[in-house]
Each structure stands twice: as C-alpha cells, then as structure tokens.
Amino acid sequence: MRLAITGYTATSALGCGVEFIQSSIAGNHSGLRRNDFSGCDLETWIGRVNAVEATNLPSHLEHLDSRNNRLTWLGLQQDGFLNRVYATIDRIGVDRIGVVMATSTSSIGRTEEAYAHLDDSGLLPAKYCQPKVHNLHSPGIFVAEVTGLTGPSLTISTACSSSAKVFATAARWINHGFVDAVLVGGIDSLCLSILYGFNSLELLSTSPCRPFDTLRDGISIGEAAGFALLVRKDLAPEAEFDLLGYGESSDAYHMSHPHPEGKGAVLAMEQSLKRADLPASSIEYINLHGTASKANDLVESYALSQLFSTQTLASSTKGWTGHTLGAAGILETVITLEAMKHGLLPGTLNCEQPDAEFKFPILTENTHKPINIAMMNSFGFGGNNASLILGRSND
Amino acid sequence: MTDLDIAGIGIWSPFFPDWPAFCDGINSGNWHENAPLQPGLIPSRERRRAPQSVKMAVEVLDQACNMASMDPAGIATVFSSAMGDMQITDYLCKILVEPPRLVSPTRFHNSVHNATTGYWSITRHTHAPTSAISAMGYSASMAMLEAAVQVAEEDTPVLMVSQEMAAPEVLRIICPSDYPISLALLLTRPGLFPHPLASFQFGVQRKSIDWPGLHPDLEEPFNGNFGSRLLPLVTAIASVSSAQTNAPNRFEFPLSKSACLNISLKIRENIEVHHE
Numbered sequence: 001m002r003l004a005i006t007g008y009t010a011t012s013a014l015g016c017g018v019e020f021i022q023s024s025i026a027g028n029h030s031g032l033r034r035n036d037f038s039g040c041d042l043e044t045w046i047g048r049v050n051a052v053e054a055t056n057l058p059s060h061l062e063h064l065d066s067r068n069n070r071l072t073w074l075g076l077q078q079d080g081f082l083n084r085v086y087a088t089i090d091r092i093g094v095d096r097i098g099v100v101m102a103t104s105t106s107s108i109g110r111t112e113e114a115y116a117h118l119d120d121s122g123l124l125p126a127k128y129c130q131p132k133v134h135n136l137h138s139p140g141i142f143v144a145e146v147t148g149l150t151g152p153s154l155t156i157s158t159a160c161s162s163s164a165k166v167f168a169t170a171a172r173w174i175n176h177g178f179v180d181a182v183l184v185g186g187i188d189s190l191c192l193s194i195l196y197g198f199n200s201l202e203l204l205s206t207s208p209c210r211p212f213d214t215l216r217d218g219i220s221i222g223e224a225a226g227f228a229l230l231v232r233k234d235l236a237p238e239a240e241f242d243l244l245g246y247g248e249s250s251d252a253y254h255m256s257h258p259h260p261e262g263k264g265a266v267l268a269m270e271q272s273l274k275r276a277d278l279p280a281s282s283i284e285y286i287n288l289h290g291t292a293s294k295a296n297d298l299v300e301s302y303a304l305s306q307l308f309s310t311q312t313l314a315s316s317t318k319g320w321t322g323h324t325l326g327a328a329g330i331l332e333t334v335i336t337l338e339a340m341k342h343g344l345l346p347g348t349l350n351c352e353q354p355d356a357e358f359k360f361p362i363l364t365e366n367t368h369k370p371i372n373i374a375m376m377n378s379f380g381f382g383g384n385n386a387s388l389i390l391g392r393s394n395d
Numbered sequence: 396m397t398d399l400d401i402a403g404i405g406i407w408s409p410f411f412p413d414w415p416a417f418c419d420g421i422n423s424g425n426w427h428e429n430a431p432l433q434p435g436l437i438p439s440r441e442r443r444r445a446p447q448s449v450k451m452a453v454e455v456l457d458q459a460c461n462m463a464s465m466d467p468a469g470i471a472t473v474f475s476s477a478m479g480d481m482q483i484t485d486y487l488c489k490i491l492v493e494p495p496r497l498v499s500p501t502r503f504h505n506s507v508h509n510a511t512t513g514y515w516s517i518t519r520h521t522h523a524p525t526s527a528i529s530a531m532g533y534s535a536s537m538a539m540l541e542a543a544v545q546v547a548e549e550d551t552p553v554l555m556v557s558q559e560m561a562a563p564e565v566l567r568i569i570c571p572s573d574y575p576i577s578l579a580l581l582l583t584r585p586g587l588f589p590h591p592l593a594s595f596q597f598g599v600q601r602k603s604i605d606w607p608g609l610h611p612d613l614e615e616p617f618n619g620n621f622g623s624r625l626l627p628l629v630t631a632i633a634s635v636s637s638a639q640t641n642a643p644n645r646f647e648f649p650l651s652k653s654a655c656l657n658i659s660l661k662i663r664e665n666i667e668v669h670h671e
Contacts, residue, residue, distance in 0.1 A: 115488035136529035157508035197503035248524035250516035382513025
C-alpha cells in the first residue's frame with residue numbers, strides 16, 4: 001500500500017517551515033511561552049505561532065478571514081510547498097487531486113469573536129456573516145480555494161487523532177483510484193474554547209509540559225499547520241519518503257480518559273504494522289502521542305510494552321511544540337520525517353526523571369542515529385486512535 | 396463502478412422517528428409532528444445530559460445495526476455533519492464572551508465532532524475505527540463516498556451517518572436548518588448480509604450538477620438542511636412503487652462544484668418485509 005510523500009511542511013511554535021524544527025530540536029529550544037493569548041488570563045504555557053498576528057490574507061481571500069485560516073495561509077507558504085502542489089497539478093490535473101484536511105476546532109476562534117460582536121437584534125453583523133468560515137470544513141474550503149483544487153474534499157475532525165487519520169483516508173482514495181494524489185493537512189489554532197475547555201477538565205499544566213516525567217501535571221496547548229502531498233507510488237519515483245502503513249481504532253472506554261490497558265492504542269499500532277507488512281522489530285523510532293497528561297503517558301508506555309522490545313527508541317516532542325490537537329498528527333509526522341532525513345532523533349524535552357511506573361523506556365536525550373522506518377502515534381478524545389508507519393522510499 | 400449492499404437504514408426526525416415511519420410517510424403521507432428522540436441505547440438517567448447530536452446519531456446507528464441484526468464489533472463508522480453540535484458551539488461562544496468563562500467540562504468534551512461515534516463505540520463495545528467528517532454543503536455525499544470507499548478498500552462493513560441539527564438563531568444565517576435530521580446507512584460488500592434492502596454501484600465523475608430534489612412533503616422542512624441531501628436515495632428504497640419497477644434508479648449527488656457521486660441503485664424485491 002506504499003504511497004509516495006512528495007512534499008511536506010509544518011509551521012508551529014518552533015517557527016515557520018521545517019528548518020526551525022531541526023534547529024530547535026538540535027538546540028533543545030522549546031517554542032512554549034507563558035500564556036499571552038489575547039483575551040485569556042489562564043496561568044498556563046502555550047505554543048503560539050508568533051507570525052500569525054502579523055499575517056493578513058490577500059484581498060481575494062479576505063472573506064475567509066479567521067485565525068485558523070491565517071495560520072493555514074502562513075503554513076502553505078513555507079518550504080516551497082505550494083509550488084510543489086502547483087507542479088503536481090500541472091502533471092496530474094486539478095480534478096485528480098483530493099483535499100483531506102483535519103482540525104479539532106476549525107475556525108471557532110472566529111465564531112467566538114463573532115458572538116462578542118452580535119448586533120442589536122442578537123445576530124451576526126455583516127462582517128462576520130462568513131458561511132465558509134463558521135463550520136467544521138473551513139480548513140478544507142480554504143485550502144481548496146488557495147490551491148484551486150476541484151476534486152473531492154473533506155475535513156476530518158476526530159479531536160487529537162484527526163491529522164493522522166487524513167493519511168488513512170488519502171490512502172484509501174488513491175488505492176480506490178478516483179484520485180492520483182491527495183493534499184493532506186491539519187490545522188488547529190489557539191482559541192478560547194480550547195484553553196478554557198481544557199482548563200475545565202483540569203488538564204492544563206501551569207508550567208511547560210513535561211511528557212513522561214514523574215512530575216508531569218498536564219498539557220500545554222499549541223497551534224500548528226502542517227501539510228503533505230501523497231502521490232500514487234508509480235507517479236512519484238523521485239520521492240524520498242513513503243507512507244508504509246496506517247492503523248485506526250476505538251478505545252470503547254471513555255470520552256476523555258484512555259483505555260487503562262491501552263487496548264485501542266495497541267490495536268492501531270498492530271494494524272499499521274499489518275498494513276505495512278512489517279514486524280514490530282523493524283520500527284526504529286516512535287514519535288509518541290505523549291501529551292504529558294498523567295493518564296495518556298502511563299497508558300501509552302504500557303501499550304508500547306505490549307508490542308515493542310525495549311530497544312525501540314520512542315519519544316514525545318510536545319515539550320517543543322505543545323499539544324497541537326487536530327494538527328498534532330501531521331506536525332509530528334513532519335517532525336518524524338525530518339528526524340529520518342537528518343538522522344537526529346528527538347529526545348523528550350522537559351522529561352528529567354521518567355516515571356518509574358512506566359513499562360517502557362523513553363528516549364529523553366536527542367540521539368544521532370540514521371533510521372529507515374518510524375512510527376507516529378496520535379490518540380484523541382472519544383477514544384479515537386491512529387498510528388502511521390513512515391519509511392525511506394529506497395528501503 | 397464498485398458494487399455494495401445497503402444492509403440497514405436508520406432514520407430520525409421530528410416527522411419520522413424510524414424507518415417504518417419514514418416508509419409510511421412516503422407511501423401514505425402519514426407524517427409524525429413531534430416525534431420524540433429517546434435512543435434506547437442511552438440509559439434514561441444519562442439521556443437528559445447527553446447532547447442532542449449524540450442522541451440523534453446513536454439512535455440512527457442503532458436502528459440501522461438492528462435492522463441487519465449485525466454485531467457492531469466489526470463495523471466501522473463514518474459520522475458526518477456540516478456544523479457539528481451547534482447547540483454546544485452556541486453555548487461555548489456565548490459563555491466565552493466575558494469572564495468568568497466557566498465552561499462545563501462535560502459540554503467541552505462532548506464538543507468534539509467525534510463525540511457521536513465515541514459514544515457509540517463505548518456503549519456498543521466496538522473497537523472498530525470511527526471517523527467524523529465535515530464537507531460543509533457536501534457533507535452527506537462526501538460521507539457516502541468516504542464510507543463506500545472504506546467498505547471497498549478495507550472489506551469492512553461501515554455505518555455512515557448524515558446528520559444536521561436545527562440551527563440556533565445566531566448560526567441560522569450560516570446553516571439554514573430548521574429541523575434536525577439524522578440518517579444512517581449500513582454499507583457492506585455484496586452478499587455479506589443475506590437480505591439487503593438494496594444494492595448499488597458507485598463511482599466518482601467529473602461533472603457539475605445540482606442536488607436531486609426532495610420528496611414534495613419533505614421539501615419545506617428540509618430544503619436548507621445539509622443533512623437531508625441523501626433523502627432521495629432512501630425515498631426510492633422506501634417507495635413501494637419504485638420497489639415494484641425493478642429498474643435501477645440512477646442518482647447523481649454533487650461532491651464539489653465540479654465532481655459528483657454516481658449511484659446506480661437496485662432495490663431488492665423482498666422490500667415488503669421492511670414495510671410492516
């Protein structure tokens with residue numbers, strides 16, 4: 001089921017484009033800062049993308065204005081990604097490329113703003129009457145408008161697994177044959193719903209998040225936009241990396257707590273191995289969901305211990321970027337691809353003393369090692385799990 | 396074109412609480428006025444707290460699954476709605492206008508688009524994959540495509556849901572939906588279930604088309620509702636006269652401004668058993 005990954009990019013609190021991922025990881029520079037998000041006075045740390053505030057949409061896209069779409073616009077400009085998309089359109093055709101985006105909260109930040117500016121009769125004023133923005137498909141609509149893509153398009157919203165699942169949908173679409181390529185991506189931006197919502201669940205840390213640390217006490221919310229171009233293998237012999245497998249599952253346990261034995265997580269990882277036709281021993285690095293919540297990290301380490309030898313290197317990169325929710329899958333896929341490209345595996349920033357309760361050792365320090373095959377995990381509310389396997393094309 | 400079966404249908408709105416009621420409405424013009432939403436799968440003490448989006452989805456998923464008497468453990472789900480739970484969006488946006496911004500934790504975790512399939516997987520103990528999507532005005536047809544492709548590519552039965560709630564006042568200009576509606580179709584590979592309601596072939600075509608019209612009785616309540624777009628398909632299955640003609644019914648549902656989903660539907664002759 002191999003699919004070629006012919007281009008990718010990510011913009012997060014680390015900066016715009018992949019070069020900042022590499023430099024921040026190598027230098028152990030976190031993108032997290034004390035919460036300074038406009039209108040929010042919660043004591044927590046956030047992964048804000050600095051450049052969003054100064055980003056304006058071009059006039060022909062102004063009717064789509066929202067923080068989420070500004071972040072999407074900013075993200076699409078990086079790493080020559082749009083040019084890669086245009087070149088693929090020239091080769092494959094504008095109607096043979098699907099658009100599969102992901103988000104948890106879409107443009108709800110704009111909807112929050114609109115509700116604060118209702119007119120005297122309690123309705124949306126003209127400026128905020130944006131049917132293409134105040135909905136869950138806003139990322140898909142925006143990306144299709146920017147790129148001119150006219151094929152099938154949808155937005156997946158399964159909380160924090162959303163932008164891992166875009167790869168599964170894209171693979172099915174390409175294998176079924178009604179498209180030859182799919183532009184996949186995930187975008188989530190900071191908004192009050194998310195900050196006050198996670199605060200209500202008492203899941204926010206008051207310090208920078210510490211994935212897998214004994215003293216971890218919650219997550220840091222981040223924002224990000226990431227994209228990848230998946231192409232039918234025979235149409236992209238030049239690609240450096242491939243999607244080798246994917247797995248999707250449900251916990252069937254609780255809306256906001258993971259299954260205590262990591263049943264869904266294990267199923268998703270097992271299925272991704274099965275689709276890739278690989279034994280667990282072939283996985284050289286795993287980018288973990290590792291949110292730094294008490295429950296997730298404990299359960300994820302237990303799930304790993306059921307499948308992998310303790311020699312397998314595994315880390316969480318959320319100490320650098322924060323938890324970017326619906327964008328986490330694509331951001332961490334891009335981080336994993338960059339790790340493979342440069343032979344530098346990220347450690348787990350802010351993890352000083354791994355929890356003794358863990359059944360699986362966590363990679364805490366950055367490690368230079370060339371690898372060919374890696375896994376990426378994303379788990380979300382509603383017990384929604386997804387796992388991807390990525391590899392070098394020539395392997 | 397790929398062949399699939401429709402093994403079960405679940406449907407709910409204030410005008411038809413289930414499939415027999417929908418068939419009765421189509422064939423006899425007998426519609427309910429204010430049908431209750433009481434999904435048996437949600438214990439009565441929890442029903443008051445469960446958000447409407449979850450109650451609607453769980454009700455139609457359960458109906459479709461029960462019609463085929465199929466174990467949900469091996470059935471994947473694809474939930475679709477353009478706007479998600481608009482009552483929760485409305486609640487969050489109102490409470491966040493000014494301090495103290497005390498958000499209900501339950502409403503917050505129910506605000507995720509996949510709360511519907513999450514609740515389903517928890518109550519029916521299924522570890523099968525679940526997804527939740529939106530394609531705004533094209534949500535219903537894109538969910539049908541997404542589910543049908545998943546059946547074909549993964550050889551798994553898939554329950555797809557097309558749903559939209561009534562819009563709260565502020566969001567009505569974004570989504571002109573007056574009445575809630577939810578539709579579930581249980582799609583399987585041909586022959587998996589011995590007595591499917593219908594079989595169909597589907598394919599994607601480059602073509603710009605309009606949505607097929609709704610049954611005249613359903614136009615007024617559901618014309619502006621993105622969740623109603625597949626009703627012509629199930630109207631054909633419900634209709635006694637179309638079941639007797641035996642000729643394939645061809646449908647074209649837009650997927651985007653320039654693509655459409657072709658469905659060639661063949662209704663099974665044993666349809667009468669489902670009209671009791």
